[in-house]
Amino acid sequence: MVLRFEDVLEGDEVPTRGLFLAKDQVRAYARAAGQWAPRFTDDEGARREGLPGMIAPGNMSVGLLTALLESWAGAGTVRRIGATFRSLVLPDRTVRLCGTVTEKHVETRTVEVDVWLESDEGERWVIGTATVGLGG
Amino acid sequence: MPLDIDPAIIGEEFDRATYGPITAEELIAYARALGETRSEYTEPGPGLVGHPTYCVRYRGTRWFPENLPKTIDVRRGMDAGKDIQFGVPLRPGDTVELRCTLHEIYEKTGRTGSMYFTVLRFTMTNQRGETVAVVDNRFMHR
Numbered sequence: 293m294v295l296r297f298e299d300v301l302e303g304d305e306v307p308t309r310g311l312f313l314a315k316d317q318v319r320a321y322a323r324a325a326g327q328w329a330p331r332f333t334d335d336e337g338a339r340r341e342g343l344p345g346m347i348a349p350g351n352m353s354v355g356l357l358t359a360l361l362e363s364w365a366g367a368g369t370v371r372r373i374g375a376t377f378r379s380l381v382l383p384d385r386t387v388r389l390c391g392t393v394t395e396k397h398v399e400t401r402t403v404e405v406d407v408w409l410e411s412d413e414g415e416r417w418v419i420g421t422a423t424v425g426l427g428g
Numbered sequence: 429m430p431l432d433i434d435p436a437i438i439g440e441e442f443d444r445a446t447y448g449p450i451t452a453e454e455l456i457a458y459a460r461a462l463g464e465t466r467s468e469y470t471e472p473g474p475g476l477v478g479h480p481t482y483c484v485r486y487r488g489t490r491w492f493p494e495n496l497p498k499t500i501d502v503r504r505g506m507d508a509g510k511d512i513q514f515g516v517p518l519r520p521g522d523t524v525e526l527r528c529t530l531h532e533i534y535e536k537t538g539r540t541g542s543m544y545f546t547v548l549r550f551t552m553t554n555q556r557g558e559t560v561a562v563v564d565n566r567f568m569h570r
């Protein structure tokens with residue numbers, strides 16, 4: 293199902309998705325994305341690089357935020373996404389994927405969305421914006 | 429220290445690589461690692477396409493151009509962010525040509541001193557010449 297442009301208003305929230313970011317999921321991502329490196333796959337290897345433990349790749353955060361938008365608006369609707377990695381994303385804990393519509397553009401039938409990945413404590417580890425094309 | 433940049437290096441291609449053909453298994457493994465369950469991303473068959481961000485797995489053979497200003501220590505670079513313009517989806521059997529250019533260099537001064545940012549642009553096209561994605565990779569260097 294693709295969300296209709298007419299059904300979206302500025303200020304609408306994208307339904308938040310809570311996700312337990314398991315280490316095995318991060319490893320599966322690292323393998324599938326060609327990023328198999330100690331910092332993304334094992335705690336000891338990551339500590340040798342000066343990190344507190346294994347972390348999720350920044351690309352994974354972008355992928356999860358894109359998936360959030362597609363679960364809301366439909367597959368293939370995300371035209372652009374930009375993200376800033378503000379903090380390490382640490383697995384083995386729950387994160388939340390969130391978004392808010394900030395602008396509607398009638399001429400292109402697109403909406404601008406602020407997106408972010410936050411910790412369970414509400415700290416925004418990754419922030420960004422996206423352009424989503426809507427049908428209807 | 430101010431950056432001494434040769435303007436000619438901005439936009440200069442410093443790497444090019446070709447990948448593929450892409451397999452269905454690769455596309456499905458990537459989508460499942462993101463928790464995707466949609467059939468278009470996870471079920472083999474004529475309708476299978478890659479998750480839009482699958483393109484980030486392509487990154488060339490050299491991370492940085494060789495002629496960056498010496499002020500920038502590429503060994504101490506951190507992944508600061510990413511911007512992706514999506515084009516046509518990838519499908520099994522596709523090949524991807526990746527062209528890497530230095531898109532931007534700038535300096536920011538914060539509480540802890542100067543930081544330098546480099547933006548590397550990866551432009552990806554498929555075997556039909558269609559744009560798959562334009563990915564701007566932003567790195568921070570202290």
